[in-house]
Amino acid sequence: MDVSVIIPTYNRLWCLPKAIESCRHTQCQTEIIVVDDGSSDGTWEWLQTQPDIISLRQDNWGKCWAVNRGFTFAQGKYIRFLDSDDWLCPEAIDRQFELTITQETDVVVGGYEVYSQEGTLLRQVYWNDCDDFVAQQLGECDSSHYSAYLFRREFLKDIPHRPDYAWRDDRLLIIEVAIANPKVAVYPQPTFCHRHHSQTRLQFQQGMTAVATNLQHLTLYKKCLSKLAARDQLTPRRRKASCKILWSLAHWIAYTHLHEACEVVDWIYQLDPDFQPPEPGLLGKLYTYLGFRHTENLLWLRRNILTLFGKRSNIKYHDFSV
Secondary structure, rough: OOOOEEEEEOOOOOOOHHHHHHHOOOOEEEEEEEEOOOOOHHHHHOOOOOOOOEEEEOOOHHHHHHHHHHHOOOOOOOOEOOOOEEEEEEOOOHHHHHHHHHHOOOOEEEEEEOOOOOOEEEEEEEOOOEEEEEHHHHHHHHOHHHHHHHEEEEHOOOOOOOOOHHHOHHHHHHHHHHHOOOEEEEEEEEEEEEEOOOOOOOOOOOHHHHHHHHHHHHHHHHHHHHHHHHHHOOOOOHHHHHHHHHHHHHHHHHHOOOOHHHHHHHHHHHHOOOOOOOOOOHHHHHHHHHHHHHHHHHHHHHHHHHHHHHHHHHHHHHHHOO
């Protein structure tokens, strides 16, 4: 078997057939492994009507458990991961497989496309050439999406999806891949189609889940940067790349935990003493001259004032309409 495509799914029968169909009709030998994570919408019953698919079923433990289980069944020399609400571009598997066989690589990267819920193409993103794969994955520039990548299975055997980082598992996996120093080939054209839709997605969280997601994101950066530092591979360039992500993360953490967010900012300036807040205009000046804590307090006050007036406006409108 040349390529194994692993598709975890949970109550996605409305889009799963499109994802599966995009993996069929390849010239190379491709197996499609779908792991039903305890769906209740008829997914499992539908899968039984698809004879060319390896179907696995488990209780609702989550994506990481599903993907890791699919990996244990995979027979392909190369692996691709695909969410069930996305799909692949035509011939993506064959073109990337040809490239990795020719160049004997561990990873083949590629670009991606973004579609609206209605199926309208919003943008095409070709691969962004970068001469430091680690810095790229840490945040220096666009690194595409790991579903646009083809991985050598043997290379991934010690880099699983980690359930402790379930809401940032793909980001952690690809950073771990980069740190493992793979031989990379580039297929610059889009290979993967990402769908924006109103259904729940792992990357769009609210409430307590958002707090947990931020914590996981912060922790994975601490672990990965610590590993790079221990190898004397945490270069100034990689520090700066990380700070771009950590700065945005600090802002989101500040919504609920300002003190912890300020600790992240302190870490940013330890990593890069010359760091400058990237926000333009007045907001950038506030961060520069007032500091992170005071600026976030102002933003908190602004949000609450807008919320307060928004509620009052709704009450007045409701009263007049009655």
